Amino acid sequence: MSRLRLFFLLLSGQLALSLVGNAQTKSAGSSTVLKPGKSISQTLQSGQAFDYQVALKAGQALKATVEQKGVDVLVTAYGPDGAKLATFDSPTSTAYKEFVTVLAPTTGRYRLSVTNFDPKAPAGTFVMTLDGILTPAQYAQSQADDRKRADAVAAYLQAPHPDKTAYEQREEMLRLDPTAYMLAATAAETATARWLEGTWTANQKLFATPTEPEIVFPPRTTGLRFDAQNPTMLQIDPRGDGKFEPFLAFEPHSRQWVHAALNTDEVGTSWSLLKGPDWQNDQLVLQGETALMGITAQRRQTWTKTDDHNLRVLSEERKGDGAWAPVSETLYTKTMLGNLTTK
Numbered sequence: 001m002s003r004l005r006l007f008f009l010l011l012s013g014q015l016a017l018s019l020v021g022n023a024q025t026k027s028a029g030s031s032t033v034l035k036p037g038k039s040i041s042q043t044l045q046s047g048q049a050f051d052y053q054v055a056l057k058a059g060q061a062l063k064a065t066v067e068q069k070g071v072d073v074l075v076t077a078y079g080p081d082g083a084k085l086a087t088f089d090s091p092t093s094t095a096y097k098e099f100v101t102v103l104a105p106t107t108g109r110y111r112l113s114v115t116n117f118d119p120k121a122p123a124g125t126f127v128m129t130l131d132g133i134l135t136p137a138q139y140a141q142s143q144a145d146d147r148k149r150a151d152a153v154a155a156y157l158q159a160p161h162p163d164k165t166a167y168e169q170r171e172e173m174l175r176l177d178p179t180a181y182m183l184a185a186t187a188a189e190t191a192t193a194r195w196l197e198g199t200w201t202a203n204q205k206l207f208a209t210p211t212e213p214e215i216v217f218p219p220r221t222t223g224l225r226f227d228a229q230n231p232t233m234l235q236i237d238p239r240g241d242g243k244f245e246p247f248l249a250f251e252p253h254s255r256q257w258v259h260a261a262l263n264t265d266e267v268g269t270s271w272s273l274l275k276g277p278d279w280q281n282d283q284l285v286l287q288g289e290t291a292l293m294g295i296t297a298q299r300r301q302t303w304t305k306t307d308d309h310n311l312r313v314l315s316e317e318r319k320g321d322g323a324w325a326p327v328s329e330t331l332y333t334k335t336m337l338g339n340l341t342t343k
Contacts, residue, residue, distance in 0.1 A: 030051075031051040031052060031053040031111060032050070032051070032052050032053070033052070033053050033054075033055075034052045034053065034054050034064070034112075034128070034130040035130060036130050036131070036132050036133055037129075037130070037131075037132070038129070038130060039127050039128065039129040040052075040127070040128045040129075041125060041126075041127045042114075042125065042126055042127075042128065043123055043124070043125050044071050044073065044114065044115075044116055044123060044124055044125070044126060045123045046116065046119060046120055046121060046122065046123065047116070047119045047120075048115070048116070049113055049114065049115045050113070050114045050128075051111055051112070051113050051114075052111065052112045052113075052114070052128060052130075053109050053110070053111055053112075054102075054109070054110050054112070054130060054133070055108070055109050055110075056102075056104035056107065056108070056109075056110055056133065057104065057107045058104055058105060058106050058107045059103075059104065059135075059136040059139075060103075060104050060133055060134060060135060060136070060139070061101060061102060061103045061104065061133070061134045061138075061139040061142070062100075062101070062102050062104075062110065062130065062132075062133055062134070063099075063100070063101050063130075063131040063132050063134065063142070064099075064100040064101075064112065064128065064129060064130050064131060065097050065098070065099055065100070065128075065129045065131055066097060066098040066100065066114065066126055066127070066128055066129075067097050067126060067127040067129070068093075068094055068095055068096060068097065068098065068124070068126050069094075069095075069124060069125040069126060069127070070094050070124035070125055071094055071116060071121065071123070071124025071125060071126055072089075072093050072094050072116065072117040072118065072121065072124075073089075073098060073114050073115065073116065073117065073126050074087065074088075074089045074114070074115050074116065074117045075087070075088040075089070075098055075100050075112055075113070075114055076088075076112070076113045076115070077100065077102045077110065077111070077112055077113075078110065078111040078112075078113065079105075079106070079108070079110060080106060080107075080108025080109055080110065081108075085102060085110075086102065088100050088182065089117060090181035090182050091181065094124060096181065097178070098182070099178075099179040099182050100112065101142075103139065112128075114126065114128065146177075146179065149176060149177035149179070149180075150177060150180075150183060150253075152176040152177065153173050153176050153177045153180055153183075153253055153254075154253065154254055154255045156169075156172060156173065156176060157169070157173065157253055157254035157256075158254050158255070158256065158277065173253070180253060183252050183253055189250060189252065189255065189278070190226070190231060190232055190250050192278055192279040193234060193248070193250070193257070193279065193284075194226070195305070195308055196224045196234060196311070197224055197225050197226060198223075198224060198334045198335075198336050199221060199222070199223050199334070199335050199336035200221070200222045200223070200224065200311070200332040200333060200334050200335065201219050201220070201221060201222075201332070201333045201335050202219065202220050202221075202222050202330055202331070202332050203216075203217075203219050203330065203331045203332075203333075204216075204217045204220075204328060204329070204330040204331075205217065205328065205329055205330075206327065206328050207326045207327060207328065207329070220239075220240065221240035221335075222236060222237060222238060222240065222332070223236065223237035223240065223242075223244065224236055224237075224247070225237075225244065232249055232250040232251075232252070233246055233248075233249045234247050234248040234249065235247055236248075246260075247259065250278075251275075254275075255277065255278060256275045256276060256277055256278075257275065257276055257277075257278065257284060257286065258273075258274070258275045259272065259273070259274045259275070259286055259301070260272065260273050260274075267292070267293065268292065268293040268294070269291075269292075269293075270290070270291060270292040270293075271290070271291050272288065272289070272290040272291070272299065273288045273289055273290075274286035274287060274288035274289075274290075274299060274300075274301055275287070275288055279305075282304065282305040282306075283302060283303065283304050283305070284302075284303040285300065285301070285302050285303075286300070286301045286303070287299070287300045287301075297317050297318070298317065298318035299315065299316070299317055299318075299327075300315070300316045300317075300318070300324060301313060301314070301315050301316075302314045302316070308334070309333060309334040310331070310332065310333055310334070311331075311332040311334075312329065312330070312331055312332075313329070313330045313332070314326060314328075314329050315327045315328045315329070315330075
């Protein structure tokens with residue numbers, strides 16, 4: 001099964017730059033100097049690497065495209081001092097294109113190294129094209145154009161498309177932005193939730209129902225932190241024992257926060273899938289479905305930031321008449337500041 005197909009089966013939203021470790025590769029020879037607008041076709045053997053050089057002045061940027069033809073490539077950019085700047089790889093398996101952008105902080109020769117994502121994979125062909133060398137002004141305009149395309153993708157994905165399959169939606173996403181596979185969340189896009197990191201005291205209550213009284217739970221300690229390896233993932237320590245688990249994630253294509261949970265115990269199987277757009281006016285509103293013992297309900301969670309040390313989470317359920325009824329309320333008070341280190 002290709003990584004692309006597996007990617008869509010899992011409905012994963014993480015299309016970040018690859019964190020694949022260094023593989024054992026051998027260079028195909030000296031670096032080839034790339035020229036703007038020129039393409040070079042190469043056959044990549046198992047464990048082989050091709051190196052390309054581009055001379056840049058400080059503030060300039062290079063844009064390159066690597067078309068994959070039967071090979072899944074990994075493109076790594078290095079600075080003039082040999083330090084690794086970035087790794088580019090999208091889950092496109094052995095087809096489609098990899099889009100590479102490198103901004104030069106200093107003047108010198110920059111190197112692009114193309115290797116096989118799987119060092120043991122059979123040989124295949126790729127085409128390396130240096131699309132252009134951009135001036136600082138052109139780079140700024142390019143970034144603005146990229147943002148407009150990403151805005152179009154986000155607007156499309158935030159709207160429901162019940163008449164389209166996942167494949168059809170993917171094709172429309174790529175029509176709006178051919179570079180969408182390479183999209184990764186920026187620090188600015190997750191900054192709205194960074195204040196959540198720390199240790200909290202949670203006071204939760206269940207509202208009374210026609211048949212049951214209000215229930216108030218004892219205070220509990222909860223830790224929240226962003227995963228150092230996956231900075232779009234907010235983790236929670238629900239029991240205060242130092243064991244963190246996924247809690248909330250930012251999906252960069254639709255620019256939505258997603259909460260998913262699955263649990264099985266003596267009561268039965270419960271699950272929830274809630275999502276919503278980014279924080280607005282100190283509120284995050286997540287909406288979706290929850291289920292317990294086979295009973296499914298529409299649920300809405302409203303996270304309200306009172307200040308940097310206090311958070312209110314109101315959970316509501318949609319009734320048959322369409323109105324929302326409160327189910328529970330949790331008041332969080334931060335007792336420890338700062339980031340919690342990922343183990």
